[in-house]
Amino acid sequence: MREILLCAKHDNSRNRPYRQQDSTWSYLVCAGAAFCQAVNMGRNLSFGVLFPVIIKQFNLNRQESAWIGSLAIALMFFAGPLAARLTEIYSCRFVAILGVLLSAVALLVTSFAENVIIYFFTYSLMGGFGSCCIRISSFLVIAKYFCKRKPLATGIVTASSSLGLFVFAPLTQVFLDNYGLQNTFRIFSGIVLFSGICTVTYDPYVEETDTNDSGSKVKEQAVVVEGKRKFMDCSLWRVPTFTVFALAYAMYFTGKTVPNIHLVKYAQEQGISFARASRLLMYDGLSSCMAGIVTGFVCNVKFINPCFVYQAGAFTSALSFVLFTAAASYSWFALFSVFSGLGKGITIMTSNLILLTCVDNERRATAFGLVNCFLADKLETYAPAFYFAAAALLVCSLLPFLLLCIKVHKPLESEDESNQTLAASGEEILRETVC
Numbered sequence: 001m002r003e004i005l006l007c008a009k010h011d012n013s014r015n016r017p018y019r020q021q022d023s024t025w026s027y028l029v030c031a032g033a034a035f036c037q038a039v040n041m042g043r044n045l046s047f048g049v050l051f052p053v054i055i056k057q058f059n060l061n062r063q064e065s066a067w068i069g070s071l072a073i074a075l076m077f078f079a080g081p082l083a084a085r086l087t088e089i090y091s092c093r094f095v096a097i098l099g100v101l102l103s104a105v106a107l108l109v110t111s112f113a114e115n116v117i118i119y120f121f122t123y124s125l126m127g128g129f130g131s132c133c134i135r136i137s138s139f140l141v142i143a144k145y146f147c148k149r150k151p152l153a154t155g156i157v158t159a160s161s162s163l164g165l166f167v168f169a170p171l172t173q174v175f176l177d178n179y180g181l182q183n184t185f186r187i188f189s190g191i192v193l194f195s196g197i198c199t200v201t202y203d204p205y206v207e208e209t210d211t212n213d214s215g216s217k218v219k220e221q222a223v224v225v226e227g228k229r230k231f232m233d234c235s236l237w238r239v240p241t242f243t244v245f246a247l248a249y250a251m252y253f254t255g256k257t258v259p260n261i262h263l264v265k266y267a268q269e270q271g272i273s274f275a276r277a278s279r280l281l282m283y284d285g286l287s288s289c290m291a292g293i294v295t296g297f298v299c300n301v302k303f304i305n306p307c308f309v310y311q312a313g314a315f316t317s318a319l320s321f322v323l324f325t326a327a328a329s330y331s332w333f334a335l336f337s338v339f340s341g342l343g344k345g346i347t348i349m350t351s352n353l354i355l356l357t358c359v360d361n362e363r364r365a366t367a368f369g370l371v372n373c374f375l376a377d378k379l380e381t382y383a384p385a386f387y388f389a390a391a392a393l394l395v396c397s398l399l400p401f402l403l404l405c406i407k408v409h410k411p412l413e414s415e416d417e418s419n420q421t422l423a424a425s426g427e428e429i430l431r432e433t434v435c
Contacts, residue, residue, distance in 0.1 A: 019145070019206040026145040030153045032198030033138040034160035036096065039195040040103070040134040042164020042285070043188055044073060048264040049172040049278045053181050058116045066262070068119050075128030076135060083129075083136040091204035092141040099133025100196035102126055104189045111185035123185075141202045143356045151306075151353050155296015158349040162292060162341065165285030173278045240403060241354065245310075248399040249351050252314060263324070263337075272330050283334050284341040291345025299353060306350045307400045313346025314397030321390035343393075 019025050047069035055065045086095045106127035113119055138157055146153040175184040263284075267277035295313075299306050320340035327333045 102130030159292030162288030287341030317343030
């Protein structure tokens with residue numbers, strides 16, 4: 001049975017010319033996506049600042065309170081296939097606006113909740129899915145609007161998440177100190193709604209050059225050719241690079257979210273004040289932002305292999321998580337936060353770039369959405385949680401070495417010629433990730 005194809009033809013009803021890749025408008029889209037991503041991820045990753053306040057207000061233990069933020073972050077990734085599918089059926093603009101509205105409403109309703117159970121339905125489930133829509137559409141629209149400068153644009157959007165953490169960590173503390181928990185949620189709701197203005201730049205009519213066929217142009221419009229729609233393209237698992245990095249991506253985020261939720265409270269238990277502990281996330285975010293941008297420039301160099309850069313970043317993150325458990329003073333906590341941020345910025349930027357470029361354009365949305373559904377956070381303790389996180393990151397830094405062992409001696413049996421191209425060895429695929 002044939003699958004849905006992304007039709008490569010223009011809509012005659014459109015009078016305006018199509019947007020071009022790597023154009024001035026593309027950089028405007030990049031700026032809009034970066035701002036949306038900064039607000040979306042910065043707010044979510046700053047949950048560690050809200051964590052102690054929620055514990056105190058509802059008289060919860062730390063395990064129960066941690067689940068609120070954990071579920072929100074988990075759903076932000078786990079709902080990736082659904083959000084990616086929506087971008088194919090409708091457009092990145094539609095999905096981004098939907099995500100903004102869901103997140104804003106979720107935060108507003110959460111501000112009126114008097115029972116912590118409501119938080120799980122509003123902040124965690126509704127807000128988590130809204131954040132997923134914003135995140136997925138932000139990266140997919142970058143993949144559509146950029147070709148030659150795709151690594152740099154991906155680095156900018158990736159770095160904006162860390163910049164958002166740098167801004168929202170201290171901002172959340174200021175709002176909590178001056179306005180309380182409920183009003184903080186309401187202010188966040190307004191900020192998220194304001195960020196939705198940037199999504200109007202996501203014009204779905206863009207001429208996209210398929211990296212497997214330089215003469216083809218792909219428009220963001222799904223057309224049913226024959227048969228039923230497929231939610232997920234299983235042929236993706238035949239691509240060695242995608243399979244390895246899907247597993248590595250899942251392992252990385254399993255460990256990566258632990259410090260975002262527990263670091264502030266853990267530092268408090270080591271005798272550091274709440275105000276100083278919350279600034280640790282700011283240091284993490286700033287260093288991660290800088291690392292993401294620099295990595296974007298580095299990966300734009302032809303002879304640089306993003307796979308090896310990814311491994312260096314993942315190993316750096318793993319080492320920093322182990323060092324957190326040995327920190328005895330605020331200075332050491334701050335230093336290890338910077339160290340952790342550098343590893344995160346490098347790892348997230350390169351993994352996003354590889355996942356957006358290791359498959360053809362028609363399967364890109366499915367690939368990027370599918371790989372996000374593996375991610376979740378189940379840890380509820382502090383020092384053991386950091387050790388487990390470090391172990392997960394160490395494993396994900398070693399997984400890409402499998403690509404060096406993969407040798408495909410004959411092309412895959414498939415009607416699609418692009419599958420044969422992608423059946424090359426993992427190392428050869430990786431060299432072609434930069435457009």
